[in-house]
Amino acid sequence: MKRPVIVWFRRDLRINDNPALFHAASAGSPVIPLFVFDTELIRFLPSDGAAFNFQAEALTELAASLKALGGRMVTRRGDVYKVHESLIRETQPAALYYNRDYEPYARDRDLKVGSIYRQRDIEVRTFADVVVHEPQEVLTGRGMPFVVFTPYANAWKKLDHPKPLKKPRPMRSSRLHTGGVLSAGELGRTTSIGEPAVHGGEKEALKLWRRFLRSKIHDYAKNRDIPSVEGTSRLSAYLRFGCISIRRVLDDCIKLQNAATPTAVSSVGKYVDELIWREFYQAVLYHYPRLLNQSYR
Structure with a gap:
């Protein structure tokens, strides 16, 4: 059986025209769709929880869309580097795919995460997505x-x-532990507005x-x-x-x-x-x- 490809979702919470997901599904290997609730990033984000609730709604729908394609979303909360190290030990992946981000924190984080995989001779493929x-x-x-x-x-x-790009092909996913989708309250944030x-x-x-x-x-x-x-x-x-x-x-x-x-x-x-x-x-x-x-x- 082929080793899986991890698709790391960040600012690309959708199925359609998602380069990392499209190319991972096309490779024919099992796909592990991953979202990390990065505790370091959360600490620096604005205190109001409205954005976290928006993100939770998007992730819930994304998980359902992936399931319809045969995939199974995996979410983890914690230090992003430790999460990836743990997932490598758990799944022995063939590759990590993700769409590039250009903000200073994201660029530094992605460089460090990429090195974790490359040091273990695991392929890292990145794609343009956030901008045209x-x-x-x-x-x-x-x-x-x-x-x-x-x-x-x-x-x-x-x-x-x-x-x-076209809609991704159906995929296979391993059954892994997942932490579920976390809303603002579960991440320690409150919202200052009523109905969004x-x-x-x-x-x-x-x-x-x-x-x-x-x-x-x-x-x-x-x-x-x-x-x-x-x-x-x-x-x-x-x-x-x-x-x-x-x-x-x-x-x-x-x-x-x-x-x-x-x-x-x-x-x-x-x-x-x-x-x-x-x-x-x-x-x-x-x-x-x-x-x-x-x-x-």
């Missing part, structure tokens, strides 16, 4: 990072944009996105800055947690631009500009991590 174009892809003619948005956006738009404005999960993300595409995006340029009008997509949290693929969002926008009226084309273009702003900020933080704590100049 990774920070090192969008550079000046001299190979330097952009620090001004407009030239960054112009360079970004000239690149060939990757297409969304949005609920986590891929299905909810796709529902909001389809609704926005049908009508609201056509007037986005006009309505996006009017507080009394619900003129935005409300996808921020879903993109942050990866409940919807950024490639799917961009691909749908491009298709709509090719078929829409001139006014709608302008509004869709404005929405795409906001997606590029999102990537610009991540690129700046990637190249200049000191900006977490100080100004650029």
Whole structure:
């Protein structure tokens, strides 16, 4: 029997167009979908628990979607490095697959986790996912990072944009101990709000996105800055947690631009500009991590 592949979920809590999951399922080995409640990361996150409850909803749906494909989600809580070391001893994996993250803590963590596997001659494969174009892809003619948005956006738009992947193949998973999905209260956090404005999960993300595409995006340029009008997509949290693929969002926008009226084309273009702003900020933080704590100049 083939040794399993661990797919480490982080900011990609979905089934569709998930590169790490897609390629692991295509490899034909048993798949161990893993999510770690990283106690060190949790300690530094904002104290309000709303985001943790959103994450719990997304993870609950993800576990059900994986089960429908034959997979079984494994969750563990604790020191992320010790969790991986323990899972290696427990499963003797052939490889670790995950989608790359670009924030300073994540980059340092991923480097250390990767070394744990490589020191044991276990393959580590990583994939682009959080952004359409990774920070090192969008550079000046001299190979330097952009620090001004407009030239960054112009360079970004000239690149060939990757297409969304298909749904992953059915998979096999080992039956391992799992800690379940932990909500805010179970992680020692409380929420300051009552009923949340949005609920986590891929299905909810796709529902909001389809609704926005049908009508609201056509007037986005006009309505996006009017507080009394619900003129935005409300996808921020879903993109942050990866409940919807950024490639799917961009691909749908491009298709709509090719078929829409001139006014709608302008509004869709404005929405795409906001997606590029999102990537610009991540690129700046990637190249200049000191900006977490100080100004650029």
